[in-house]
Amino acid sequence: MSLSRILLFQSLFKSGKHALLTKCYSQNSVNLSDPIVQTYLKYLLIEHEDLQTKPKRSNEDTRRLHEIKPVVSVLEQRIALYDSIESLKELNKKEGDQEMKKMIKEEAQIYLKRLNEIDSELQSTLVEPALTEGGVLLEVTAGAGGQEAMLFARELFDMYHSHAQYKEWQVDIASVEESDMGGVRKASMLVQGYGVPELMKIEAGVHRVQRIPATEKGGRIHTSTVSVAVLPQPTDIEVNISDRDVIIETKRASGAGGQHVNTTDSAVRIVHTPTGTVVECQEGRSQIKNKQIALQKLRTLLLEKQIAEQSSKINSERKAQIGSSNRNEKIRTYNYPQDRVTEHREGGGTVHNLKGFMEGGEPLEKLHESLLNQQRHQILMEEIQEFVKKHNINTSTS
Structure with missing residues (x-):
């Protein structure tokens, strides 16, 4: 110039x-x-x-x-x-x-x-923010709070599923471990689409819910937690799985599901023999579809193991996403008596109309945009400071 x-x-x-x-x-x-x-x-x-x-x-x-x-x-x-x-x-x-x-x-x-x-x-x-095309494995796990935590884990999982549909992303349910009262102990889904890696990573962490459980006779407000982990979804190129390294078993699906349950061998269980990793999928009616989802989940878990072995830093980052699921660890609070959702990270704030927020539409989208813009701003400021430091620039005379 x-x-x-x-x-x-x-x-x-x-x-x-x-x-x-x-x-x-x-x-x-x-x-x-x-x-x-x-x-x-x-x-x-x-x-x-x-x-x-x-x-x-x-x-x-x-x-x-x-x-x-x-x-x-x-x-x-x-x-x-x-x-x-x-x-x-x-x-x-x-x-x-x-x-x-x-x-x-x-x-x-x-x-x-x-x-x-x-x-x-x-x-x-x-x-x-720079958005990319890609996918993640999103895992929701009930934390402190017993059955109430499991019930909210189900609601949170449903919210993410609805949000993926709202954004017109591809979503496949990978696994659901249901509780006796209709909640979930742990559930996971594969989400693929434009902006998924950046936007869904925002959800990683401990989500706290405050409300009066249906079983509470004294009207007391209970506090429960749900942990959300968001892991990168690899491509076939990143993780290649040899046929000789897997054992694929089929069985009849269990649980609710209509007439097809116990009549067709649609459930799929895959064992990766070199690592001992086991994955299952029985959510769909098609054995072929369940096998595809199970293999993708296996690739994701294998990638996670490779990352953990090669980089302790990334492994620590994943653990930091969900913490220990204690009530005092939280990125967001869902307060039902006050009808509000409070985002505790910088750039968040409070959203009222909790029911509307849990539908997974525009309110969640706007919160993601706000948080992502705040993150981008912080990164930009760090880049500028690092640039000035690297080139030893005297900004007072620039």
Whole structure:
């Protein structure tokens, strides 16, 4: 990038003449007038041009170019607008005709309005989370609270299933361990679709419910917990399972299910002999479908074992998702007497209409977006600080 373009960029963000450059931003916004942010954005422009002109780009170069392109595109629009405004200023100095001066002023106002719009667009682009196509294995496990915890585990599991359908994701029930009262001790599902890895990971942790159980005669509020774990779902390429390493057994399904129960061998049990891992699936009527789901679950569990063996850090992260399921460990509280859902993480807040929230539609979607934007903002700030530190940049004079 030429020196004149860099100087133009610096003057662009240091002019302080436009409202969006000097205002106080909300929690999930970026202060464009901050010298650190200015320096970071300036070097993004330089980096983008260097990568574009590089004779041979590596895969990492291509990835990085794709990553910063949206931000650079907005920055270049801003530079072009600022350049046009400067040209109008020069023309205004030379022009003596009052009618022409009036037209120049009107045109400048149009440019300034567009400049503010681009500032807003830059804000959104900087903190917009990067979503990917992929899948997860979501596990719901009843924690403290006995039968009440199991009943809420069922409701939470149903909420995730409804949310997957609302988002038009592919969802397959992998396993359900039911309790005597209609709850679940543990249940899992495979979810696949755009944004699934990022959005569903938000649900990992301990969920606390406060309500009066149906069996409570004294009207006392009980507190129970449910743990949610969200594990990456591998592809066939990531985990290859040889036919000689598995024992596949079929049996008749048990439990509620209609006339097909105990009449067809639809339930599937797979044993992975090298590791001793056992998975089962009997939720569907089709043996073929159950086998596919069981194999996918086996791949996920095998990947988890590989991750645990190769990286203690990732293994610790998974354990941290669900903690010990104690009542004082929570990411979210569902308070039925007060009809509210309280998200305890930064960027969350309180949502009223608990019944509507448990339907798994728009309220849960909006909460995910808010939390993901907050996470992205934190990551961006860390990236900027790390960038400045790495290049030993003196931000006071940048």
